[in-house]
Amino acid sequence: MDTRKLGTDGPEVSALGLGAMGMSDLYGPADEAEGIATIHAAIDAGITMIDTGDFYGSGHNEMLIRDALRQRDRDDVVISVKFGSRRSPDGAFQPVPADTDPAAVKDRLAYTLRRLGTDHVDIYRPTRLNPNVPIEDTVGAIAEMVQAGYVRHIGLSEVGVATLRRAAAVHPISDLQIEYSLLSRGVEAEILPAARELGIGVTAYGVLSRGLLSGHWRPDRALTGGDFRGQVPRFQGENLAANLALVDALRTVAASIGATVAQVAVAWVASRGTDIVPLIGARRRDRLQESLAAADLVLDEAALRAIESAVPAGAAAGDRYPAQQMAVLDSER
Template identity: 65%
Template sequence: MTIPTRNLGTTGPQVSALGLGCMGMSGMYGEADRPEAVHTVHAALEAGVTLLDTGDFYAMGHNEMLVGEALRTAPSHLRDNAVLSVKFGALRDPDGAWLGFDGRPAAVKTFAAYSLQRLGVDHIDIYRPSRLDPDVPIEETVGAVAELVEKGWVKHIGLSEVGPDTIRRAAATAPISDLQIEYALISRGIEREILPTLRELGIGVTAYGVLSRGLLSNHISADRDFAATDFRAFSPRFQGDNFRHNLSLVDSLRKIAEQKGATVAQIAIAWVLAQGSDIVPVIGSRTRERLSEALGALDITLDAADLAAIEEAVPADAAAGERYAPAQMAMLDSER
């Protein structure tokens, strides 16, 4: 298939209209299959997916090394097309506990040095702080990445999960390609202030959580038990009555999917794609089968009537439960 491309903002790179999020390949959603993960990255590149997203704190470097292995073993013509988006700054201990974020300039440059080594590349295409460090002005963090751009170690600067004021301050410091933030049928908070700010400034969006950690995939049942290492074991949207309510939204969406000859996941992805050419959904497919399903969303055209029916079935703010546990919600500048 031929995958269309989109530009990440007015200053960012041209990438495939769907990106591949690699976090889940390192066990963030339970046990992962490394060989299958590598094959999935290869299949994505072969299909024309160019944007690969990772983070230095995903299983503490494991994910970067996995992506590095996948790139190293891919045919050169595919490897050269890859656009690497890397998040940095999250601090964790050996048990996996979250300890905060470090956006100091010296730390930024150190994180980048380790990421370049683990990925086995000579530059990072888009480098972004994973969250806002409340103790470091965003101008200092972005300024440090800008110095990496000047030296050729980084090509573009991105942001993640920050609000309008921080976006404006960052953009006044250096060109910003895109904001990575959760955006899905049941996570639409960015529509109020963040998305208008981005569009005013010519900054793109890489949308993660498009399937809401599988809630909108139609592959999870109410009796599903999540492993202790699975993010969803602690996510408010997957607990008790919240979980049952959210799955009922999927039931409503399934009827529309059947009418369109599509899966629920494809409709959820197609809806995000239809929200603007400045938005690139990042799909967390861990297997070639799920990747193939996700890519099928590119063949779906949603007209005004379809979009209205989808939003009637799953209204804004229809989800039960916050998208993160309280301690993590408190770390989101985008939610303030």
């Protein structure tokens, strides 16, 4: 697989990365053995970047990755870890600001290193901005961990332009992780240009819009307990019907170029620039293999015009998160 460099000072990684969240959490019941097999298949296919969070499955996702990497060379993989969200024993997210003060940075990193079974994290990032903790303090604490050798690079997640600039003034930032897809293009107006000005790469999550752009979503699909998409406006009622109509239009375009909806959606994000690495959130090997084919899909100008005609910017119905979560996104301010 081709590689891309994350920003001016970040690591070189595969052109597609693997998002591991769904193997442990938030999309309903998951199969641990299949998750490990999917990680192995991704590495065998040339994927070198795996993204996780210390709160995915309340630590389970990190341990899953640890178990998968026991049969692989740890140094062949770039592990990206988000931290900061707090959870209660029943799995519920606590409605408090992200845990990003300097003491928390070091404490949470210590547990992450133990769960991953490694002596360093390749990219460490706060999952959200805490308005009560200056980003300079958070980045400064991670920078101390870089100096100590426990972290290789510093990333950010879902922050706006002002926060990007303040953080980059403290320490080089490898990449900004943010939702970016045909249905979520808010990053294009100001955030993406600023990241490029600052030499910061982008790792794009949600490239299949949590399944809406997979080409496999059915309007009558019943969501199981623990699947947070049941709270996401884009999956509700008239919004869902409108969004699936966009998918049907995209399906026609995909068929005309001999690809699937998912492949076109992933390839479109990858086409936005060589400084962008789409994260494939596959939980199963078959879904992974389908999306991996996007790495070889070249979209010419005619195809790009057809894709954006099928799914115009701003066409998505409903917000990408529930209202209370949208309200705390620094990237949406």
